[in-house]
Amino acid sequence: MSQTPPSRQSSSRISRGGAIVFVIVVLVIAAVVAMAGIFPRLRARTKLQDATNALAAPSVLVAKPQQGKPTEELVLPGNVFPYVDSPIYARTNGYLRKWYFDIGARVKKGQLLAEIESPEVDQQLAQAKADLLTAQTNAKYAQTTSTRYHDLLKSNAVSQQDTENFNTQASATSTQVQSALANVQRLEQLVSFEKIYAPFDGILTARNVDTGQLIDSGATKELFHLSAEQTLRVYVNVPQVYSVACKPGLAAQLTVPEYPGRKFPGKIVRTSKAIDPASRTLLVEVDVDNRAGDLVTGAYAQVHFKLSSPQPSLIIPVPALIFRAEGLQVATVVDGKAKLVPITIGRDDGRVVEVTQGLQPDDEVIQDPPDSVIDGEAVNVVRPQQQGPQTSQQQKGDE
Structure with a gap:
């Protein structure tokens, strides 16, 4: 048998080694080319996903709750009544011989108002x-x-x-x-x-008889109407949430449209001590000095109370409230995500509410949360001093 020369064996090995190197080089080049095309696509896809998530997350305006004031002015409508109001009737039959005072007259107790012939x-x-x-x-x-x-x-x-x-x-x-x-x-x-006398000091607000008119005894025909207006009673229906603070002795001020800018001092003298189940209000009586005669009975007035807050509170706008089956809640933002917090409210004036439990002064409250907001949902945060939305990813990037 013939043997292959050593020189040929060596050249054959070299040619196979070169082919392997060539293949490896080609594979490396192909891998580099493939990676150069894949990585930009992955980055583009990631950016697209981030942008889509950012656009899908709702933009919300947040603000911290305001500290409640130690005292609050409560303004409620009131009805003005005389301190004593009495219709005067006849107790004997006959004809009215003469009357001595007309409407608007101020009379003293015991003065003769009219005479009846019987x-x-x-x-x-x-x-x-x-x-x-x-x-x-x-x-x-x-x-x-x-x-x-x-x-x-x-x-x-x-x-x-x-x-x-x-x-x-x-x-x-x-x-x-x-x-x-x-x-x-x-x-x-x-x-x-037969002689009709004034039972107390006051003003005649009505005269319903005239000379010669037939008078029947009893409550069938009112002769005069007498009102004591030196002190006026003002009745106010106070909502239940303020009822504890409205106690006898609390100062109040009365304003009426006919005297703009003027306030009449008064104070609470008594309450009904019972909440009306129909209106959920407490009937409060405020007495006002009217010896000057500036106020008239039957008028509509605004009653101003200075109420002290029994405990520290936080104030948020009414649109921030969320009404659901779980109870009254607000949405706060923690780490770029919404967090629903149950709260307890106190006073409510229709514009803002007083939160007594559930919130902290540093909580960021969503001012007008969307109806679909859920706990843990990512949101785009907008603060009053910012010009545009800022996502949680952008916040981390800024950091």
Whole structure:
């Protein structure tokens, strides 16, 4: 057998080694070319995904809650009433002879307002007085006879039966005198009702009768209406959330449209001490000094209260509230994600609410959260001092 020369074996090995190197070089070049095309696409896809996520996340405006004031002014509507308000009726029948005061007149207690003519009652009184005199005469005669028989009985000049009869007659006539006297007093009272007097100091706000008009006793026809306006009662319905702070002695101020810029001082004197189940309010009475006569009854007024907050509170706008089945909540932002927090509110004036539990002063509250916001959802944060939205990724990049 023939053997291959060493020189040929060496050249053959070299040619195979070169081919392997060539293949490796080609593979490396192909890998580099492939990677050079894939990496930009991956980066572009990542950027596209980030941009899509950023655009998909809702943009929300956040702000920290404001500290509640230690005192708060509460303004509520009130109705002005006189301190004493009384309709005046007749207690006897007749015709109005004369009236002495018209509407708007200030009268004192005991002043004569009007007179009624009641001739029937006058005649009944005269008859009752005559009956009283007759009864007194009969009683005096019966008492004298009874005394005489009692003395004669000691000497057995009269019988015991006759003496007892005259004693009984004396007692009966004495009772008749008391009855006749009571009838006279009753009619004297009716005659006194012919004159109408003012029961207290006040102003006549109505006069419903005139001279010669037929007057019927009872509450069928109001003659006058008298109001005491030196002190006015102002009734205010205070919402339940403020009821604890509205206690007797609390100062208040009254404003009315006819006196712009002027305030009338007053104070709470009493409350109903019960919440109305229909309106969930507490009826409060504020007394206002009106000796100057500037205020009138029946007016509409605004009552201003200075209420002290029982505990520190935070104030947020009403649109920040979220009403769901889980209860009242607000949405805060933590690390670029929404976090739903249950809260307890106190006072609510329709524009802002007082949060008593659930929030901290440094919490960032979403001012007008979307209805679809959920716990843990990524959001684009917008703060009042910023010009545009800032994503959580951009925040990390800025850091």
